[in-house]
Amino acid sequence: MRIGELASRTGVSVRSLRYYEEQGLLVSTRSASGQRHYTDDAVERVTLIQRLYAAGLSSRTVAEVLPCVDSPSEDTSDAALERMAQERDRLSAHIADLVRTRDALDELMAVNRAHREKLRASPVG
Amino acid sequence: MRIGELASRTGVSVRSLRYYEEQGLLVSTRSASGQRHYTDDAVERVTLIQRLYAAGLSSRTVAEVLPCVDSPSEDTSDAALERMAQERDRLSAHIADLVRTRDALDELMAVNRAHREKLRASPVG
DNA sequence: CTGAAAGCTCACATGAATGTCAGAGGAAAG
C-alpha cells in the first residue's frame, strides 16, 4: 500500500509516517518513481510506534527497541535488553504515579461535590 | 521563603516557578524590592502542579482545576467539575493504555530472553 | 489526454515547558 492508505489505516498523518522513516523506525520500499510502498505489517508497526511514544519513549529509544521486535532470533544486544528493562521500570513508576494522581482527582471531585451538597442544604454557605 | 529555596525544596527550576506564576498556577507576594516570597504551602502546590502536568494536563487545564483545590467551599463551577471528570476519564484510559504497553514490553523481553537461551543451548542459531 | 488526487522533498512554523543569557538591582556575610 502507499503512504496515504497506511495513514488512514493507522490514523497517523502522512507527515508523521515520513518522520518515522527519517528516524529509522519504519522502512518502505520505493517504486521506480520514488513512492513509498508498505506491506500490511506496517500497520501493526506504526501502531506499536505510537504506543511506545505514548509510553514516553523517545524516537531514539524506540529505535533501540524495535530491532528486538523485528528479529528476536538475532543475538539481541545486552544494551537493548537493558534498555527495555529500564523503560519498563520507568513506565511502571509512571503508571503508579498516574494512579496516585487519579486518586487525587477522585478525592478532589468528592470534596467539591460534598461542598455543593452542603451548599444546597444550607444556601448561606 | 524566596524563589530559590522553593526551587530547591521542590526540585523544580526557578525558571519553571516563574512560568507557573505567569500561567496563573502559583501566586507569590512581592517584597518592596519586587522579590517573590512564598509560604510553606507553595511546596505542596508546586508538587501538585507537577503531578498534574505529569498526568498530561496542560497548564490551561491545571489553571481550571486548581481553584477547586484552593476553595472547595466556594461554589465550584459545573465547568470545573466536568473538566475534572473528563480529565479523570482520559487519565484512566491512558493508564490502561500504558499497562498494555508495559505488558507488551514484558512479552518482548521474554521472547528475546527465550531466544538467547536457545542460542546458548545450540550456538549455531 | 486531461484534471483531480496523491506523492515527493525541502523548509519553515508550532506548541509547551524549560533552558539560558544579559544587564541590573537586592541581600546577606565577611
Next chain:
DNA sequence: CTTTCCTCTGACATTCATGTGAGCTTTCAG
C-alpha cells in the same frame, strides 16, 4: 564596604513530534 550569591525582567534558544505550504511529479479515473 565589598564580595558573592540571589533575584528581577526580557528575550531568544531548545526539544520533539507534528503541521503546513511551495513547487514539482506520479497515479488514476473519466
